[in-house]
Amino acid sequence: KARSLVRGKFVIEEEDLEGPLHELELALLSSDVEMGVAQEILDNIRDELVGETRTFTTSTGEVVEEALRDAIYDVISVGQFDFDERIAVEDKPVTIVFTGVNGVGKTTSIAKLSRYFEERGYSTVMANGDTYRAGANEQIQEHADALETKLISHEQGGDPAAVLYDGVEYAQANDIDIVLGDTAGRLHTDEGLMDQLEKIDRVVGPDLTLFVDEAVAGQDAVNRAREFNEAAEIDGAILTKADADSNGGAAISVAHVTGKPILFLGVGQGYDDIEPFDPDEMVDRLLAEE
Amino acid sequence: MVLDDLGSSLRGTLDTLRGKSRISEEDVEEIVKEIQRSLLSADVDVSLVMELSDSIKERALEEEPPAGTPARDFVLRIVYEELVGLIGESTELPLEEQTILLAGLQGSGKTTSAAKMAWWFSTKGLRPAVIQTDTFRPGAYDQAKQMCSRAEVDFYGNPDNDDPVEIARTGLEETSEADVHIVDTAGRHALEDDLIDEIEQIEGVVEPDTSLLVLDAAIGQGAKEQASQFDESIGIDGVVITKLDGTAKGGGALTAVDQTDSSIAFLGTGEEVQDVERFEPNGFISRLLGMGDLGQLAERV
Numbered sequence A: 001k002a003r004s005l006v007r008g009k010f011v012i013e014e015e016d017l018e019g020p021l022h023e024l025e026l027a028l029l030s031s032d033v034e035m036g037v038a039q040e041i042l043d044n045i046r047d048e049l050v051g052e053t054r055t056f057t058t059s060t061g062e063v064v065e066e067a068l069r070d071a072i073y074d075v076i077s078v079g080q081f082d083f084d085e086r087i088a089v090e091d092k093p094v095t096i097v098f099t100g101v102n103g104v105g106k107t108t109s110i111a112k113l114s115r116y117f118e119e120r121g122y123s124t125v126m127a128n129g130d131t132y133r134a135g136a137n138e139q140i141q142e143h144a145d146a147l148e149t150k151l152i153s154h155e156q157g158g159d160p161a162a163v164l165y166d167g168v169e170y171a172q173a174n175d176i177d178i179v180l181g182d183t184a185g186r187l188h189t190d191e192g193l194m195d196q197l198e199k200i201d202r203v204v205g206p207d208l209t210l211f212v213d214e215a216v217a218g219q220d221a222v223n224r225a226r227e228f229n230e231a232a233e234i235d236g237a238i239l240t241k242a243d244a245d246s247n248g249g250a251a252i253s254v255a256h257v258t259g260k261p262i263l264f265l266g267v268g269q270g271y272d273d274i275e276p277f278d279p280d281e282m283v284d285r286l287l288a289e290e
Numbered sequence B: 001m002v003l004d005d006l007g008s009s010l011r012g013t014l015d016t017l018r019g020k021s022r023i024s025e026e027d028v029e030e031i032v033k034e035i036q037r038s039l040l041s042a043d044v045d046v047s048l049v050m051e052l053s054d055s056i057k058e059r060a061l062e063e064e065p066p067a068g069t070p071a072r073d074f075v076l077r078i079v080y081e082e083l084v085g086l087i088g089e090s091t092e093l094p095l096e097e098q099t100i101l102l103a104g105l106q107g108s109g110k111t112t113s114a115a116k117m118a119w120w121f122s123t124k125g126l127r128p129a130v131i132q133t134d135t136f137r138p139g140a141y142d143q144a145k146q147m148c149s150r151a152e153v154d155f156y157g158n159p160d161n162d163d164p165v166e167i168a169r170t171g172l173e174e175t176s177e178a179d180v181h182i183v184d185t186a187g188r189h190a191l192e193d194d195l196i197d198e199i200e201q202i203e204g205v206v207e208p209d210t211s212l213l214v215l216d217a218a219i220g221q222g223a224k225e226q227a228s229q230f231d232e233s234i235g236i237d238g239v240v241i242t243k244l245d246g247t248a249k250g251g252g253a254l255t256a257v258d259q260t261d262s263s264i265a266f267l268g269t270g271e272e273v274q275d276v277e278r279f280e281p282n283g284f285i286s287r288l289l290g291m292g293d294l295g296q297l298a299e300r301v
């Protein structure tokens, strides 16, 4: 082999990396990192390492792992900003609209964030833009009651944009700081509903759009993140059900494909089960197993 | 979409085999690699994919293709047979009196599937009833009640009682005129010990003929752990895959079926009560691999 053994150093050849990178690929896939995203991460690592020298005392595997940590960190920390600071400086009321596919935890995350904001001294109002699903009004009403906050809702079948608009008007008239706008879950393949989302975005013009997805999601996470970001551009994401899953690959997929930061993790069904997202912690978690 | 690309690259690989009647080891390696990629991007468990591709490789190299069969078709048939061998036919659900318990992760689609399945049984001339034991999720009672009225089926729930086990017991009595009892439960996951205990108790009272695990088509590698935990606590007889109207391929269901040694019962393809189908292996496998009608081809070979 064409290794130059000069002063205890090796030059890393492409073929040295084949084994470790293949193992890495499987590890990333086992953590639910989407295949295309995993491939890009591995390509970057390969480009970075080929031709580099490593010392006699470290193995190629170790060098690769170090490079992986950096590569994952770069993806997962993309666009991070200080959320509390952002809320503080925005003109009030701040309107936040929550989007995402069915059943990922949009409504529950709204309830959690209502508590989060109230604890930080802001007043909130919820507006139920889910005028479609059975029991949607009753569900969010129960949250509003438990959290002692106002809910604006219309009859089932009403125009979602109109409800959110009413929420903003209510906040303006009553000096409320933050409007939390829910939307019905929809799959990104439903053109009619994706057009509707675009319209909501246009009519309401939210200050922030947060995309909600679940940490247990697999390879499809990239598809829906991409499509939702296209229909109504997002400012960040919330990853729910992190308590059910120790993989977290969905975080990498969503951050990579949208270039937008993960802002919060949902870690249970209680109102306090929400944590600011910490990229370092997520990298540790991803690299913990193998 | 990603898988479509993989599907076409798989087709590409296989097309190079068209016309060849002997397959070299290299060819087999190449195809098996593509099949691995298809299955992995469909969210099938990584170790299961490795197992499957090993047996496909072994068979493709050892077995003699029937005379006149193009190599490509021969390999495809093996792939199809292996997958059919794993998922088998739709979970058996006799059209008679029975009790079905639904379990699964938060938001996977249990309540919607309960109403859908009730509607399905009603189209078979049976009288179904849904019993809602979810006392935890806000609005769960109203949601189930509204879905059942859309499905025009009997419903029992009690928003004033917060004991799911008691609701299950009373619900079965109150709906004794129905032939098919479908018991909905609150969402829970494998790591929530108290909730796992709770569903074991519900199962004890309900004594279901069939317990179904409701899985979102988009679930990732976590499907394995969830399925094995639910199987251990209540015994899983079948899987319902929901949200197949999206782009997720539902490979988690394959993992779950493998883990629980069960089969797939229903597919959910929308939010309305009629958006439900009985499972049928050919369509599902073709979707999983991103290819056309494999069953037909396998039959021809």
Ligand SMILES: Nc1nc2c(ncn2[C@@H]2O[C@H](COP(=O)(O)OP(=O)(O)OP(=O)(O)O)[C@@H](O)[C@H]2O)c(=O)[nH]1
Residues within 6 Å of the ligand: A100, A101, A102, A103, A104, A105, A106, A107, A108, A109, A130, A133, A183, A184, A185, A186, A240, A241, A242, A243, A244, A265, A266, A267, A268, A269, A273, B106, B107, B137, B187, B189
């Ligand atoms: N374990 C866990 N469960 C969660 C979390 N967030 C939400 N859930 C549960 O997930 C289920 C669905 O949550 P919802 O808030 O109704 O989801 P949604 O996105 O509003 O759903 P649709 O409006 O139907 O699209 C509920 O049972 C929630 O309690 C979380 O962080 N962890």
Ligand SMILES: Nc1nc2c(ncn2[C@@H]2O[C@H](COP(=O)(O)OP(=O)(O)OP(=O)(O)O)[C@@H](O)[C@H]2O)c(=O)[nH]1
Residues within 6 Å of the ligand: A102, A103, A133, A185, A187, B104, B105, B106, B107, B108, B109, B110, B111, B112, B113, B134, B137, B140, B185, B186, B187, B188, B214, B242, B243, B244, B245, B267, B268, B269, B270, B271, B275
């Ligand atoms: N597009 C689509 N949406 C579905 C399907 N099945 C369920 N849903 C939607 O997914 C969301 C969650 O469904 P639920 O039936 O409330 O799920 P669940 O498992 O009962 O949720 P919890 O009780 O909170 O654990 C709702 O918005 C449903 O309308 C499906 O097959 N296709």
Ligand SMILES: [Mg+2]
Residues within 6 Å of the ligand: A106, A107, A108, A130, A136, A182, A183, A184, A185
């Ligand atoms: Mg909701």
Ligand SMILES: [Mg+2]
Residues within 6 Å of the ligand: B110, B111, B112, B134, B137, B140, B185, B186, B187
């Ligand atoms: Mg439910």
